[in-house]
Amino acid sequence: MGETSQSMIDDKNCETSNAPSSRCKAYQLGQASRLRHVAFRKMTEDDAPALVAIERKCFDKHDAWRRSYFISAAMDWQSEYLVAEVDGKIVGCAGAEINSDAAEIQTISVDPDYHGQGIGTQLFAKLLAAIRERGATLVYLEVRPSNTPAIELYEKFGFSGGAQIENFYRNEDALIMFKAL
Ligand SMILES: CC(C)(COP(=O)(O)OP(=O)(O)OC[C@H]1O[C@@H](n2cnc3c(N)ncnc32)[C@H](O)[C@@H]1OP(=O)(O)O)[C@@H](O)C(=O)NCCC(=O)NCCS
Numbered sequence: 001m002g003e004t005s006q007s008m009i010d011d012k013n014c015e016t017s018n019a020p021s022s023r024c025k026a027y028q029l030g031q032a033s034r035l036r037h038v039a040f041r042k043m044t045e046d047d048a049p050a051l052v053a054i055e056r057k058c059f060d061k062h063d064a065w066r067r068s069y070f071i072s073a074a075m076d077w078q079s080e081y082l083v084a085e086v087d088g089k090i091v092g093c094a095g096a097e098i099n100s101d102a103a104e105i106q107t108i109s110v111d112p113d114y115h116g117q118g119i120g121t122q123l124f125a126k127l128l129a130a131i132r133e134r135g136a137t138l139v140y141l142e143v144r145p146s147n148t149p150a151i152e153l154y155e156k157f158g159f160s161g162g163a164q165i166e167n168f169y170r171n172e173d174a175l176i177m178f179k180a181l
Pocket of ligand 1: 058107108109110111114115116117118119120121122142143144147148149150152153156
């Protein structure tokens with residue numbers, strides 16, 4: 001994967017759907033305001049403040065990552081972290097730590113103002129591609145069993161649920177999900 005890539009959120013493109021053309025047109029009109037140019041690039045230390053702001057919008061204060069976590073990840077050669085930008089504004093981040101052939105997804109978050117626009121899907125796809133390029137053959141993550149949007153995103157990419165880790169989070173167990181690359 002290149003350092004930066006540009007793409008358009010158009011994965012529900014009517015040209016590839018079986019929808020009748022009138023429905024298709026209505027769908028396109030409805031979607032028009034949601035089409036945005038999203039740029040993806042590797043995270044740097046300078047991105048930490050913007051990412052902390054997104055964390056605080058997505059998670060409670062116990063789960064939200066602090067600035068130092070992002071700075072450490074940006075400096076760690078075993079880490080692969082990507083950010084998504086809309087009009088130059090950071091709107092999401094996804095990252096993993098790679099230990100030889102296994103990679104642990106450590107975070108994925110999208111600014112709630114930009115949820116449901118396909119940005120999480122694109123970020124996750126690009127992160128998995130980058131992990132694969134770096135030689136990992138297994139990828140896994142921990143997720144709260146109550147986090148339906150995240151679990152559905154992971155299932156969409158072929159992740160399966162495995163064991164649960166008791167009391168992994170302050171007030172909830174964690175579900176381990178994994179996928180062979
Ligand atoms: C999980 C998250 C990153 C998804 O980001 P997003 O940009 O909204 O995701 P997308 O628009 O690309 O949607 C991706 C998929 O997620 C799932 N999803 C998203 N929102 C959902 C919702 N409210 N309910 C159920 N599933 C949902 C769907 O499977 C969706 O695919 P579909 O559109 O084909 O149905 C986002 O909800 C988020 O930042 N959550 C808070 C942080 C978090 O919990 N991170 C995971 C920690 S383990």
